[in-house]
Amino acid sequence: MTARSLSALRRARVIERSNRVRLLALVAVLAGVAVISALSVAIGTREVGLSDILAAFAGRIENTDQAAVAARLPRTVLGLLAGAALGLAGAVMQGVTRNPLADPGILGVNMGASLAVVIGVAWFGIATAQAYIWTAILGAGVAAVFVYAIGSMGRGGATPLKLALAGAASSVAFAALVIAIVLPRNDIAGGIRLWQIGGIGGATFARTAEVVPVLIAGFVLCLLSARRLNALALGDDLAAGLGESVAFARAFAALGAVLLCGATTAICGPIGFLGLVVPHLCRLLVGVDHRWLLPFAALTGAGLLLGADVIGRIIARPAELDVGIVTAFVGAPFFIWVLRHQRVREL
Template identity: 75%
Template sequence: MRSSRRSAVPASTTARSNGARSLWLAGLVAVLASLLMLSVTVGTREVAWADITAALFGKVDDIGQAAVAVRVPRTVLALLAGAALGLAGAIMQGVTRNPLADPGILGVNMGASLAVVIGVAWFDIASAEAYIWVAVLGAGCSAVFVYTIGSLGRGGATPLKLALAGAATSVAFSSMVIAVVLPRADIAGGIRSWQIGGVGGATFERILPVLPFLAVGFAISLLSARKLNSLALGDEMAAGLGERVAVARAVAALGAILLCGATTAICGPIGFLGLVVPHLCRLLVGVDHRWLLPFSAIAGACLLLAADVVGRVLARPAELDVGIVTALIGAPFFIWIVRRQRVREL
């Protein structure tokens, strides 16, 4: 009797927990739907609902409809990029067991940026596919480099050592980007604008080549949820459960690298989103990656859409790129985590 009562308690607790998570998920999806509508309707030009409806059905007969037609691919790109960066941040924090892990802080985004800049300046790459492949390669090399540097010395790859290695690598790669661009006045303006990070000027022709990379990255990342739960128990415990630790970590990292590289290629480096989103989602759903990863993807899309809308409203009639808005949000959050959290491991 006692054993059956004990077994029933965890089951009921799990049911209540999953019910609460489902409610949070429904609320987050509702927020996402609202932000999608705001992103299409809000901008530097006021448009009527009739123009919005007409533009969504493909009409561009006047300026209002043309404005909405431009916002639609921008909204789609913000949705995809935000989901990719939010999910990549959760994956990186799970793989490294580092609460400070983020595609920007660990130097992954800047590695992708440096690779793209070198490709443009030295090899004259121009196609969207070339941009994406080069960015993914740069992101992967940067991730391996930072992890190797952070693993040196006593204690292996501790969260603090990884954060310091990533920060130093980001600064070094940023300086190298400037060194590569300075002699090339013909590409300097475009590179500087791209480096800020933004979704302005998006078109479906630019988005289509990146979709296969994002699809593979999303699939690999979401399928890694159970393995990340095992890794969270520690390498020895995960190995005792039959998990191949190195393979699990490498596969999950590959998903994050694909997401970061593809997003950076089309949007430029957007920082701090991958840091903020997973922490907020853990407050809602806990540390179970089966819930945390999809929540991080949806919340990342919400945050980037909101940042894009805020950037349009604050700087009217001009715009603030989302990279600036996310930095304004993320930098204080990063300082708070460093000061208030135990940054040893997750």
């Protein structure tokens, strides 16, 4: 056997072993999401038994426990969808910008969507779910373009550090504008403040159904961008040399991320840090290949957001902590760790 054939055999064995590990990780993540989903249905301000859970699934609502389970079902579904959307959007944003600090919250995309919704409510009186969704998507898109344009100014173009600084500054500015708009409007202030915390409480299947088509479009665009993101990870010059249109690849993937961020913010409010944490955890499991990373980011994001929601129900009984507060407590220390250990290098 020649040296070349031995080398090819070793590479094949390494790939086979790597795929085996990834499949095991996939099974583990799916099992974890299933367990967390079951806990989300069973745990709340009051715990319920298996008989009441099965009765609620069958559509029989005969007591308070069964009614509680019926209310948790749409909340669980929304948590899974929102977590998958934010986790996937974070992985795509990190791939598009080659920035380990990229996140819908840190880059100002979520707050841009929030500002657009607040302007729509306060100045234009929007009230329907569809109006909220498309207004939030418009705001998320404008914010993403604005932050990227600011981060691209000066020598070196859009470096990770400049993008992070531009996003952080834009987020602060957008938040200040939200406060300035809401303060004189007592008629909308209470609802807007609750929505801005970020949460999935009060979800219904009817409200969630309004956002599902947009989320599906975002999921499809992001997952189809996996090969393009792998090319971009090699650098713009090499990606172009391989025949990839760099501008189109970035725009295609970014559009999917904007749809996911805007739609999720419209229905849940701005939920931060999930898009930062999830891609880093998934790279530890499956590496940097976006064909594996993106699906894992969606699944892991779904599990983490729903898990954070369950924790929020437990630690503040008989009240609840909104999931946006729980993710902030977890995400802020993780952000500091990334800053210290990644040193803001490009991906």
